[in-house]
Amino acid sequence: MAEYDLLVIGGGPGGLGAATEAAGLGARVAVVEPGALGGACLNWGCIPSKALIHAAKVAHTIRTAGHVGIEIGTPRPEWPAIVARIRRVVADLQHDNDELAQKGITRLTGRARFASPTQIAIKGPDGEATLQPKAVIIATGARPIVPRISGLAACQPLQAWQLLELDRAPARLAIIGGGPEGVEFAQACQRLGMTVTLIEQASRLCSQEEPEFSLELAERLMDEGVDVRLGSSVHRAEMTATGKHLYLE
Template sequence: MTDTALDTFNVSPMDEYNQKLVSHVHPPDWVNPTPADCYDLVVIGAGTAGLVTAAGAAGLGLGFKVALVERHLMGGDCLNVGCVPSKAVIRSSRVVAEMANAREYGIVPPESVTVDFPAVMERMRRIRSHISPHDSAERFCNLGIDVFLGNGCFTQNNTVRVGEKELRYKKAVIATGARAVLPDIEGLDAAGYLTNETVFELTERPPRLAVIGGGPIGCELAQAFQRLGSQVTLIHRHSHLLHREDADAADIVQRQFLREGIQLRLGCQPTRVEKTTEGKVLYCDGDELCTVDEILVGAGRAPNVERLNLEAVGVEYGKKGIVANDNLQTTNPKIFAAGDVCMNWKFTHAADAAARIVIQNTLFAPFGLGRVKLSSLVMPWVTYTDPEIAHVGLYEREARDRGIETQTIAVPFENLDRALTDGETDGFLKVLHVKGADRILGATLVSRHAGETISELTTAIVHNIGLKQLASVIHPYPTQAECIKKAADAYKKTQLTPFTQWLLSVVNRFS
């Protein structure tokens, strides 16, 4: 490799917005710097975990020498093929749904709503390019970080090679992320398929789209494309969508999908694809499932561990990724890992939180003192369907497995004034708490903006704020977040036992 970046990356379509994106996150004229004699920290991978680790270490003002290595696009999945583009497309699809339902609000919609799909995707590309300077090579260089574009691999203890450059380090962090898993389906390669890494390159709407996988990614994109005018067939090997979520929450989303016309094929796994003049025909054990124009695979993620030469430095890994302990330390004590490459939580905010743990444990925990554990985190997450499902803490089944006796308070949104005025009553809040106590163990929220509301409950769990204390918090009326106040009030009412009521009545007589 020369001093310039080894590969030139094009992101289709190479319009002005994608040209701007690439100029920021993998500039074709980038010149890799001359390495320092030794780095305090070398970070491989410039997705969320890597960027936060590098920026956090370099921004402490303590003179740490930090190198950041990226072989593809800085910003990782979140910026390029994940959070940013998907939420932009989902937002456009919500506008279509709002227009379609306008009559329920006393508004007469046009006879037909025309979706300009190329314009939807152009808007997504414009937004992505606008955000890209935040993750750019130039920005991180200006933070005092040596940015190396190219494939990084370990050659021996304390050394990472990028092309012809050798980077010596005291500590290293692997943050290379994950990629889409391809199911074992005969004929899939020949027929052609999309993943989350290529679906955002579309400029024309597929009239018929099969989505394989009924988890969060598959469900989010299936609903978005259905609303944007594709006829979507969603294929899931389990008997219910979002099978890892609260069953009542998943059922609301599944019923909404059916109302919107998404065709569900549940309890089956495609075994073969045949490309014909009519389209791409998917089969399950000989039975025809559907004929479509495009196939989107959204059936899980696989860690990026290839090309790192991990054997050279004694870092153990497997199908689930790099083996790391609760401190995010690998089997090589000088090498740590963070993000999708080693964690079950495959969320941007989880990668961010893990990066902060890595900074503490690599730079501020001498002799292992003061280390932070991954298991100490309270992790919320959101599935961005419409309505959204947000969850934090334990599910009832998890608490049961731990031997914790629990009780659940449920607040249906049909009893919530703001949900009634918004026409968004198909949702609920469930709060799981210790039986006989107000300690919150977990919560599941289903609403159009559940992701915006769940943080109050996350804060309560993190800081051990019980339902009694939440009952004293004034929530503006009318808001959908008032459901939290209602849940807390419901708990307080359970404290009014027959004896307490009798005692209060006696006291009241003599007061």
């Protein structure tokens, strides 16, 4: 068994930050991560979504340039090209094994589990190995949940990041949740040519913000064509021959 002072489970910003600090203090450190380093923000969250928003902003600027006397024409968003650029942006920022090695950190590819109170079993591409580090940090992050709505699972709902894995942009998109992420995606997708419905069970969007801000936000989205449904919740979903249907109450 290899010996490490610290084993970090999870290669996101928290795990990598802890590993870097420990290695800088002279500890023998390894990071276990089954996928790409960098965590949700870099690979599926903040960075990809901001790249999508940038593309949408460019499309919106072109579409509305006539307001300042510049006629350009109607933009034609090419979804595969937009997604390809997003992937390039993410790839340019991703960490690699050489970068970790320069910091004195060992990268282990696989999934970790506690085999005993002091032993960690790591199942990787070449089988399972067992380590007995002096200390362990669990930095696995969190996962979004799918609401328990009747029929929703059969409709195969997308998490936000899964939208960016589609080969084609959907013609119509319903977003459940009017928090910051839902609002961002609603505006961006509408600007990129999708017909978007934004559903929020509260009486206003981004309800933790000031009421005046929420009102302005809803008005802006509706001005751009987003169908904003406030005070609404999805009580049933259905997959039929004509497509996916949501029933609100």
